[in-house]
Amino acid sequence: MKAVVIRKHGGPDVLSYEEINNPQPTKGHAIVRVDYCAVNHLDIWVRNGLPGKQVSFPHVLGCDICGTLVEGFGRFKKGEKVVVHPAIQSNIPRISFSIIGGFGKYHGGYAEMVLVPQKNIVKKPDWFTDAEASALNVSYLTAWNMLERSRCRKGDTILVWGANSGVGSAAILLARAKGLRVITVASNKSKSRLAKKLGAHLVIDRSRKDVITETLKHTNNQGVDAVIDHVGAKTWPISIEMLKVGGRMVACGTTTGGEANVNIRAFYSKEASIIGAYLGTKSQLISLHKFMKSRKIKPIIDSIFSLKDAKSAHQKMEKSSQFGKIILKISS
Ligand SMILES: NC(=O)c1ccc[n+]([C@@H]2O[C@H](COP(=O)([O-])OP(=O)(O)OC[C@H]3O[C@@H](n4cnc5c(N)ncnc54)[C@H](OP(=O)(O)O)[C@@H]3O)[C@@H](O)[C@H]2O)c1
Incomplete structure (x- = not known):
């Protein structure tokens, strides 16, 4: 699959668009075909690296995912549109959780497919487009x-x-x-x-x-x-x-x-x-979806870049020239 990976920490130039292996099915996990992944400042922290925080290279960034389930599980059907609540268990003492695509063992959504725990899957609300839904999880x-x-x-x-x-x-x-x-x-x-x-x-x-x-x-x-x-x-x-x-x-x-x-x-x-305040819970995410629908609120989207242009998306965020969310379109 196509992905943007980092093989070392550094500036936007370390973002490399390349072919990597597809994720393999694992117990208790779901594979999501990523449609959109919003860019967050966390992606820049992880790309640059922070003292005392580690990722294993090559690493795929991206914590704000909307996509399509490759296989069904429980009440979720194959092909269903979903979003991913990005909090995962942390093994660092006194930290509530880690974040998918952040400093932790899970790869993120700058890729055509991502493997995430099934318990992080949330139905995508119909009120939002796929791009809008990717902007809400962080x-x-x-x-x-x-x-x-x-x-x-x-x-x-x-x-x-x-x-x-x-x-x-x-x-x-x-x-x-x-x-x-x-x-x-x-x-x-x-x-x-x-x-x-x-x-x-x-x-x-x-x-x-x-x-x-x-x-x-x-x-x-x-x-x-x-x-x-x-x-x-x-x-x-x-x-x-x-x-x-x-x-x-x-x-x-x-x-x-x-x-x-x-x-x-x-x-x-x-x-x-x-x-x-650190992110929010999965049930807060669901309440947020309901609140935004009831008040007819859509997220503010600044721009949508294709995955291979992730570098330009990062440069835009680093210049703070956006107003609202910058989003990557992953699957065509
Ligand atoms: N704890 C959590 O769970 C959590 C979740 C999401 C985000 N965050 C953190 O929250 C921060 C914002 O994230 P984001 O994705 O929204 O970032 P972002 O879109 O890149 O925005 C950065 C903002 O910082 C402002 N800023 C920079 N220097 C400033 C200064 N000297 N005085 C006043 N404002 C200044 C910029 O305003 P101007 O353009 O006007 O300079 C811009 O609005 C990041 O540090 C991120 O890591 C934490």
Whole structure:
């Protein structure tokens, strides 16, 4: 089968489009013919490599899969359209789980076929196209989990970093649909315009305005109920500063680094909370599907690349020139 594999860590050039062996059927597993696989920032972490994290080469990236079952099992039929919940058991102490195509033993969806545990298979909801369904298993699921963990109620104000990102654009759409007041941050005019179109109540263009000043100005100097922070080191100090008394910062990412310098006194004197979020469960994924269908929400797709152009897809994400999800079309 055709696949994009990495044989070493490095820049986009290590992505190699080649012929590899098909996966073989294994007990308790299903083979999925991959139709679409969305690109996530995790793919870049795995491609680059992270200290202390290992994969065995050659490795196939890709954690966000929509495809077709090669054989049926249980109540699933051969040829059925499915998506893959990407969490798999981790053998690393004190880590909830590993992710398919991530740092772990399972190959991912940058290939015509993928072998995954049967228990990770979820029926693809008819409301979404195959490409849309591939966009939901990571960014949207994580944003959904973060919103649940934020404990925000209708009418609360939430700040979402990175309006153009997979997680950020998902969080804006879902937060609006939950009745929250959404402040978001973008880094130029065109991203700000698209963020406004998504329904954010206030968009702060961080290339022109100070995020803390603008947020406080629009919240009567009170701050926000919660922040969705997937950016990490550069934004943690600002996120904490912008929380109101009793506010919650929900964190899931380290795009700008994993070690932040924060004002601890500002944090405890407003009795704030920092809450971690890691993907979401399979039942949360199913609830997310139902919620999006009931509110008639479709994921925001920036662009679709063919598998052999995975390198261009990565370059686009590394330049952060997307707005929404970048997707790879795998099977023709
Ligand atoms: N814990 C989990 O389960 C989980 C799940 C999904 C994702 N994540 C993590 O969440 C992060 C986002 O993932 P993604 O796939 O959505 O990534 P992405 O689409 O590549 O987005 C990256 C975002 O970071 C923003 N950004 C970069 N530098 C910034 C800065 N200095 N200040 C403010 N914003 C900045 C970019 O905004 P501009 O373009 O405006 O610079 C962009 O919106 C990644 O670190 C990923 O690993 C974690």
